[in-house]
Amino acid sequence: MLWSLGLRALFTMSKRLILFAASRDQARYFEALTQHVSLMGKQVLAVKSSQIPFAFQALFKVFLPLPLNVLEAIEHQVCILQNRKKASRKGRGKAQWFWSLFGFVETLRAKYLFGRYSLWIADNKDALIGVWNGKKFRQAILVIAAQQQKVPLVFFETGPLPGYSVVDPEGVDFYAATPRRIDFYKQYQCRLKPEEQLKFEPVKKSQDLPESYIFIPFQVVEDSNIYLHSPWIKDMRALYSEIEALAEKFSHQQFVIKPHPACPEDYTDIIDKHHPQIHFVLDKPTIELVQHAEAVITVNSTVGMEALIAHKKVIVMGQAIYGFEGLTQPVSKQSELIQALGELETWQLDESAVNNYLCYLQEDYAIPGDAMKGPTDEHWAVLSKKLQLCLDGQAYQSIGL
Incomplete structure (x- = not known):
């Protein structure tokens, strides 16, 4: 993440919710979300990664210097991708020259995606951007671009309870905004x-x-x-x-x-x-x-x-x-x-x-229903309330904090 403090300050009133889908399943869920949630007149759009306009300007800038924090974040994502591929059964037999070339090519791709997403985000700075998971390569580059422009994000995922889903203002899994202090839960009613x-x-x-x-x-x-x-x-x-x-x-x-x-x-x-x-x-x-x-x-x-x-x-x-x-x-x-x-x-x-x-987790944090397995009316109703709070600048209240 490009910052670890001040996330609450990013969540001011947003005019729109734009949902970024990087896969067919994500697109299907986000399209269903646009049809089922009610957000007091706020516009809700689902956008596939392929629908973000091709940007010649971004293509020409891949060899130009980037801010150090952005470059480090991009290189970190390329390193993660490379290590993930190396650990796979197919990747373990690849020669070192292959991985050197892989890293070079993926760095160029990441820089292009960052430029392309940055231009798109600049045209949508009044929006709250929703992304599924946020840790896979394209989603992670989008997150870097949004964070660089201080555009608020919410992260969708299934879990953390079986049969539930979540929308979180900081991330999912270990990145989630849930308190990690046992005294919070001892005092919880x-x-x-x-x-x-x-x-x-x-x-x-x-x-x-x-x-x-x-x-x-x-x-x-x-x-x-x-x-x-x-x-x-x-x-x-x-x-x-x-x-x-x-x-x-x-x-x-x-x-x-x-x-x-x-x-x-x-x-x-x-x-x-x-x-x-x-x-x-x-x-x-x-x-x-x-x-x-x-x-x-x-x-x-x-x-x-x-x-x-x-x-x-x-x-x-x-x-x-x-x-x-x-x-x-x-x-x-x-x-x-x-x-x-x-x-x-x-x-x-x-x-x-x-x-x-x-x-x-069950009462304040998570959303009933698995987002990828036929969400129910209850799922959409609870999600609507949480997203409304996020759009109104109260993202942390949406998870009981």
């Missing part, structure tokens, strides 16, 4: 009745699972939560190595790992190790593995949130919206991970604080 709070139906435990185990969900390697928000664990093989080290240290402990079903990586090599304490499970529901685990160790998966809903102890190895002291146990190196597991039995989960945290 939940207005939901117990029967209204999010919970899972009990799932029977399969007989072939260990009697007691720690559950570790693998994640998609190319997901932004790994390449952006995981300074320690760079891929799932690195995660497996840490679990191997734990197994050696805690010879009595059993570990259950489930690869992510959407990840194309082939983990046959580590599965075939047949470690006596590490069990790979491919055919059981994640919620079953969560409910019957002694605890969950995760980098920053959404499974960590599911574990909190199930009132499980969660050890967090990366940067996560739920990764802070008092709610979970954040760790950033092997010695801290070993210590956290060693203290697991004496760690008392503050269930009241966990309940309040989940209640805040």
